[in-house]
Amino acid sequence: MVRLISLLVGAGFVFVLALALFFTAKDAIQNPAPHTAEHAFHQHPENIHLSSAGFFGKFDREQVQRGFQVYKEVCAACHSLKYVAFRDLQKIGYSEAEVKAIANQWVIEQPSVNPETGEVATRKNLPSDHFPSPFANEVAARAANNNALPPDLSLMTKAREDGSNYVHALLMGYRDQPAELLREFPDAKTPDGLHYNPYFANLNIAMPPPITSDGQVTYTDGTKATKDQMARDVAAFLTWTAEPNLEARHAAGVAAIIFLLIFVYLTWGAYQNVWRNVKH
Template sequence: MVRTIALLIGAAFVAVLGLALFGTVKTAITEPAAETAAHEFHLKPMDIDLPSAGLFGKFDQRQLQRGFQVYQEVCSACHSLKYVAFRDLKEIGYSDAQIKTIATGWKIEQPSINPDTGEAATRKSLPSDHFPSPFANEIAARAANNNALPPDLSLITKAREDGPNYVHALITGYRDQPAALLQKFPDAKTPDGLHYNPYFANLNIAMPPPLASDGQVQYEDGTKPTVDQMARDVAAFLTWTAEPNLEARHSAGFAALLFLGIFIVLAWGAYQNVWRDVKH
């Protein structure tokens, strides 16, 4: 009796799921979703083939330093890097003295109030500090950015699909809206205060073009600072901030595959040795 009741309950459950699936498929066929401008004109980023990509990828320290220079001179005005400490820059080739100099360029707000001015007390950053936010709080950040909240960039290449390629495409992808888009979707005109970028999810982004022209950053190593080069370099740097142990992970993965390969060969040899005298 109990088994029969359980079978009936299970059959009813399967029937309900089947009806739901049938209804969903029927709706998708008879009432397809309306086309949107974002669906039709959204572009996928191209592969910029960073040195860190692939199974044997490794970081190019000179490129990471150039990318940090772009972040420092351009991106840090709006975006934080709260999961990275100044002393972490030693991993990309900076000396202790250089890190100390870099850290002093940022000020850390103290929880106390300056008794002379009534303002929040500040101090120079130390190498052990994390990169501070350029804004006191979320309200201040939105007020300075047309009510948009600039995301923290520490993990941005992990948080976005096709991370480094997306960062590069987004930075270099600003353009005028195509006439075909406005002809087909006249209501999709980019609102005032926003900027058209086909690599952004809904095509319109609050952030103005951060790299507006070649030469915006003068590289210390003499590399020609084109917009494309600067975008590649900062994408590489943000790949490092998101995955500082990427090279060690690649090495560990290669060692694990090598071990498995040797183990398989030895196991096959042992199998052949144990069963060689067994007649079928």
């Protein structure tokens, strides 16, 4: 009796799933998704082949340092990096003295309170501090950016699909709207105050092009700062901020696979040894 009930319950469950699948497919056929400008003209980023990509990927520390320089001189005016501390920069090759100097010289200081008067004040950054926000609060951020809120960049490459490639493509993707788009979708003209970018989800982004010309940043290592190079470098830096332990994770994965291979070999050897005298 119990077995019969179990079979009936299982059959009912399968029937409900099949019914749901049928009606979902029917609705998709009868009411297909509308053809929109976003679907027709949105582009997917190309692979920029960062050294950190792939199973054995490792950070190119010189490139990550250049990316930090781009963030510092271009992006930091609008975008925060609240999950990264100044002292974390030692992981990409900066010395302790250099980190102290970067923190001390950072344009935005830490909010503080005067212990004697209770008045709001500021103080110099310490290596243990996280990167401060360029704005006092969300209202100030929106007021300075045409009511758009600049997102924090700490985890951006993990928050977006194909994140590293997306960052590079977005920075390089600003252009005029194609005439074909306006012919096919006359109502899709980019509104005033926004900028056309086919790599952004709805094609129109509030952020003006941050990287506007070659040589916008002068790299300390002498690398030629083309627009493409700067976009690649800051993408590498934001890949590191989103996953600073990537190399350790890759190393642990390799070690785990090697261990499993050795374990399988020893298990096979033990099996052969135990059953070697047993005739089949």
